[in-house]
Amino acid sequence: MLQLATMWWWDGFWMNALGTAGGNRRAAESPEGGAGGGGEGKPVEGCWFCLGSAAADTELVASVGEEVYLAVDKGPITPEHALIVPIDHLSASVALSPRCFAEVERYLSALRAMYASLGRELVAFERHLYLRTKGGNHCHINVVGVTPAAGRRAGDAFRAAAATAGYTLELLPPPVRGSGPDELRRQLLQALGGADTEYFMALLPDGSRLVRPLMRGERWPMALGREVLADLAGVPERASWKQCSSSPEEERQRVEQFRQLFKPFDVMQQAEDVGAGEGVGQGQQTRE
Numbered sequence: 646m647l648q649l650a651t652m653w654w655w656d657g658f659w660m661n662a663l664g665t666a667g668g669n670r671r672a673a674e675s676p677e678g679g680a681g682g683g684g685e686g687k688p689v690e691g692c693w694f695c696l697g698s699a700a701a702d703t704e705l706v707a708s709v710g711e712e713v714y715l716a717v718d719k720g721p722i723t724p725e726h727a728l729i730v731p732i733d734h735l736s737a738s739v740a741l742s743p744r745c746f747a748e749v750e751r752y753l754s755a756l757r758a759m760y761a762s763l764g765r766e767l768v769a770f771e772r773h774l775y776l777r778t779k780g781g782n783h784c785h786i787n788v789v790g791v792t793p794a795a796g797r798r799a800g801d802a803f804r805a806a807a808a809t810a811g812y813t814l815e816l817l818p819p820p821v822r823g824s825g826p827d828e829l830r831r832q833l834l835q836a837l838g839g840a841d842t843e844y845f846m847a848l849l850p851d852g853s854r855l856v857r858p859l860m861r862g863e864r865w866p867m868a869l870g871r872e873v874l875a876d877l878a879g880v881p882e883r884a885s886w887k888q889c890s891s892s893p894e895e896e897r898q899r900v901e902q903f904r905q906l907f908k909p910f911d912v913m914q915q916a917e918d919v920g921a922g923e924g925v926g927q928g929q930q931t932r933e
C-alpha cells in the first residue's frame with residue numbers, strides 16, 4: 646500500500662534546477678490556446694522551469710526543442726527519470742498550442758523508444774494545479790521507464806493510489822493509429838472539460854491515459870504521481886526526493902550519461918544533424 650503523504654512543497658523543490666538555454670528555440674510566438682499563469686508564457690521570475698528565468702540553471706537539460714525541452718529530474722527516481730517541459734511558462738499540456746503539444750508527443754515517443762532499448766516501458770504523469778506562487782504552475786511531465794511487469798500493473802497502481810485519496814480515474818484508450826496529436830489533444834480537452842481545468846493525468850505503456858479533472862475545492866495529494874512511479878520502478882523509498890540527493894559531481898555524471906543515452910533518440914538533435922552523417926535512430930518514429 647502506498648503512503649499518500651500530502652507534500653504541497655514538492656513543486657518548490659526544483660528551484661535552481663534549470664537555466665537559460667537557446668537550443669532550437671524559435672522566438673516566442675503567441676501560443677494559440679496557451680494558458681500561462683505567468684502571463685502569456687513570459688519567463689517568470691523565480692520559476693525553476695522557465696528557461697528564460699534568471700533563477701534557472703541549464704545543468705539538468707538534456708535536449709532543447711523549438712517549444713519544449715527535456716531535463717533530467719533533480720531528485721530522480723531512476724537514472725532515466727526525465728521531465729518534459731514547455732520552454733515558455735505555460736500551465737498544462739492540454740492548454741499548449743497544437744504545435745507545442747505535438748512536440749511534447751514527439752519527446753514522449755523518443756523517450757518511449759529509448760526506454761524500449763533498455764527493455765523498459767514508458768510510464769508518466771502530469772498534474773495541473775493552480776499554484777499561487779511563481780506565476781502559477783509551469784507544466785512538466787514526469788517520465789520513467791519501468792519493467793514490462795511493472796508496466797502491466799501501472800494502471801491498477803495509479804487507480805489504487807487515486808482511490809485511496811478518494812478519486813476515480815477515467816480511462817482514455819490509446820490514440821487510434823494515424824489519428825495524430827491534434828485529435829489526442831481534442832480528446833483530452835473534452836475529457837478534462839477545458840484548457841484551464843486542474844487535473845491529474847497518467848500515461849500508461851500502451852498509450853492509454855488515466856485522467857481526473859479536479860473540481861473547485863478538491864485537493865489532490867501532491868506526492869501521488871511520484872509515489873506510484875517509485876513503486877513501479879521498485880524503489881518506493883525514492884518517492885521522497887530527500888532520498889534522492891546527490892553531489893554536484895554525481896549529478897553532472899548522471900546528466901551526461903542520460904544525454905548520451907538519449908542522443909540516438911533525440912528527434913530535435915537529429916533535425917539539426919541532417920547532413921552531418923548522423924544515423925537515424927528509433928527516436929525518429931512517432932506513434933502517428
Ligand SMILES: [Zn+2]
Pocket residue numbers: 683688689692693694695733734735783
Ligand atoms: Zn515557468
